[in-house]
Amino acid sequence: MDFWTGIEALRAKQGARIADLLTDDTRTARLRAAAGPFVFDLSKTSITGDALNDLLALAVDVPDRRDAMFAGEKINATEGRAVLHTALRGTEPVIVDGADVMPGVRDTLDAMRAFASDVRDGTFQGQGGRITDVVNIGIGGSDLGPAMAVLALAPFHDGPRCHFVSNVDGADWADTAKTLDPATTLVIVASKTFTTIETLTNARTARDWMAESVTDPTAQFAALSTAQDKTSDFGIDPSRVFGFEDWVGGRYSVWGPIGLSLMLAIGPRNFDAFLTGARQIDDHFRTAPLAENLPVLLALAGIWHHQVCGYPTRAVLPYDNRLSRLPAYLQQLEMESNGKGVTMAGDPLQGPAGPVVWGEPGTNGQHAFYQLIHQGKTPVPCEFMVAAEGSEPLLDHHHKLLIANCLAQSEALLKGRSHAEARATIANRFEGEELERQAAHRVFEGNRPSTTLIYPRLTPEVLGGIIALYEHRVFVEGVMLDINSFDQWGVELGKELATSLGPLVDGADASDKDASTRALLEQLLEWRG
Ligand SMILES: O=P(O)(O)OC[C@H]1O[C@H](O)[C@H](O)[C@@H](O)[C@@H]1O
Numbered sequence: 001m002d003f004w005t006g007i008e009a010l011r012a013k014q015g016a017r018i019a020d021l022l023t024d025d026t027r028t029a030r031l032r033a034a035a036g037p038f039v040f041d042l043s044k045t046s047i048t049g050d051a052l053n054d055l056l057a058l059a060v061d062v063p064d065r066r067d068a069m070f071a072g073e074k075i076n077a078t079e080g081r082a083v084l085h086t087a088l089r090g091t092e093p094v095i096v097d098g099a100d101v102m103p104g105v106r107d108t109l110d111a112m113r114a115f116a117s118d119v120r121d122g123t124f125q126g127q128g129g130r131i132t133d134v135v136n137i138g139i140g141g142s143d144l145g146p147a148m149a150v151l152a153l154a155p156f157h158d159g160p161r162c163h164f165v166s167n168v169d170g171a172d173w174a175d176t177a178k179t180l181d182p183a184t185t186l187v188i189v190a191s192k193t194f195t196t197i198e199t200l201t202n203a204r205t206a207r208d209w210m211a212e213s214v215t216d217p218t219a220q221f222a223a224l225s226t227a228q229d230k231t232s233d234f235g236i237d238p239s240r241v242f243g244f245e246d247w248v249g250g251r252y253s254v255w256g257p258i259g260l261s262l263m264l265a266i267g268p269r270n271f272d273a274f275l276t277g278a279r280q281i282d283d284h285f286r287t288a289p290l291a292e293n294l295p296v297l298l299a300l301a302g303i304w305h306h307q308v309c310g311y312p313t314r315a316v317l318p319y320d321n322r323l324s325r326l327p328a329y330l331q332q333l334e335m336e337s338n339g340k341g342v343t344m345a346g347d348p349l350q351g352p353a354g355p356v357v358w359g360e361p362g363t364n365g366q367h368a369f370y371q372l373i374h375q376g377k378t379p380v381p382c383e384f385m386v387a388a389e390g391s392e393p394l395l396d397h398h399h400k401l402l403i404a405n406c407l408a409q410s411e412a413l414l415k416g417r418s419h420a421e422a423r424a425t426i427a428n429r430f431e432g433e434e435l436e437r438q439a440a441h442r443v444f445e446g447n448r449p450s451t452t453l454i455y456p457r458l459t460p461e462v463l464g465g466i467i468a469l470y471e472h473r474v475f476v477e478g479v480m481l482d483i484n485s486f487d488q489w490g491v492e493l494g495k496e497l498a499t500s501l502g503p504l505v506d507g508a509d510a511s512d513k514d515a516s517t518r519a520l521l522e523q524l525l526e527w528r529g
Helices: 005-010 049-058 062-069 085-089 102-121 144-152 170-177 198-213 228-234 257-266 268-287 295-308 326-338 369-376 392-416 419-426 431-440 459-480 491-504 515-528
Strands: 033-034 036-042 133-137 161-165 186-188 223-226 242-243 311-317 354-359 380-386 450-457
Touching: 005 049, 005 144, 005 295, 033 268, 033 295, 033 326, 036 295, 036 459, 049 295, 049 515, 062 268, 062 459, 085 228, 085 268, 085 459, 102 242, 102 257, 102 268, 133 198, 133 257, 133 450, 144 161, 144 459, 161 170, 161 242, 161 257, 170 198, 170 242, 186 198, 186 257, 186 380, 198 223, 198 491, 223 257, 228 242, 257 268, 268 354, 268 459, 295 311, 295 459, 311 326, 326 354, 354 431, 380 392, 392 450, 419 431, 491 515
Parallel strands: 133 161, 133 186, 186 223, 223 242, 311 354, 311 380, 380 450
Antiparallel strands: 033 036, 036 450
């Protein structure tokens, strides 16, 4: 059946009360999947067994497309590229344009390991001695992955301190640089294309900063890029350039050279565990039946909530403070991949593609935006995640509270509180009409959907698995929607216009701009003096 016809038919199957569905004892076992160290529960959604079967039927193309991706077929059709981030953590040969890519992947990983070990054990020295700090200069996929992962794996750090500079706003560089000694800092310029204006601007500023203090300004520079001619032009010695191929998308690139700062922080062995965790999920995704396939079920929950129920956003709520950058990471992964308007054939989509993805760690969000999630009129499907154990054994009483809060939120969303229940909680304080009015403000509709992902503890392996789960979820949704999840043409226009606006900020003629832009520019220029 055509996807959108199937979605239309599924709309008639909404409306079950989640609490009623949960009276069926078999539901939690059926709407749950396990893979590697994860258990995923989607029983607190309104997906009935019948609707799940229909959703699974709409995923019929997934196995073939999945196998095509893993086999190196050029499924990124608008750019004519294979999509092989899985090869960066893979073990089996993958043939692209007649040649196996795996020897190159292994060589690069070996070179990264050797360099990371040299930096970590002091064999590679800065001009003022051992490297104490690493600054990764990159943006988008060349920043979010390593920045998120370095923060997530803080308990595993035994290498130099890692910093991340991404924004072209000079404040980002300035605030970071003032904590650093150039003579003991390694600067990593991370850019797949090595043309990104933000990254090159920051990298040149970093080179000038080095030049003020050390003899050889680029001797402590490394580069991560597909464009090795451009890294040489910048002055970075090829021995410190770690290359990758165009079949690695920016937002899928943390597994290879773009992960170098992570490898420097946690060491090659832990980085290997990070890859292993992702590979476990790759194996699960390739072999588990669709109905038990964790990324597939994540995707079906996504399709159910966005395309069927029409909920415009989805919240990612890790009860894991070190995953505080995960929502931002997933915003790029999901919204840049599936924020599309046309099918693979270029026809307008008949409905929305990816939802708005947002979130913050719990419990912080509870004291901020959860009000809207509980009582706002537009339901927000919530994706909770929590570990059985924290990484701070001496603070286990904190972790118990974290788990209790995570489960309490999904329970509150599910159960809600009726008017009668609300009235009962305040009947000793109010009466008559005032009691009714006060009670109305304390009603929770309930029946709000959520899913929960649980795991034993946040380790490199588990983090690798979480990212791979979401990568494959995005892929499955993309296949079902018949969109290209691997290009990002939507970011181009703004870049082109920024280039044309550059001279205007210097005072060049703005007469071809629209009236609003002209007026804003005029005021800004007046204030700039
Ligand atoms: O790694 P780079 O080539 O510098 O690209 C950095 C980022 O910028 C682009 O505009 C894309 O939207 C992102 O997908 C990419 O990750």
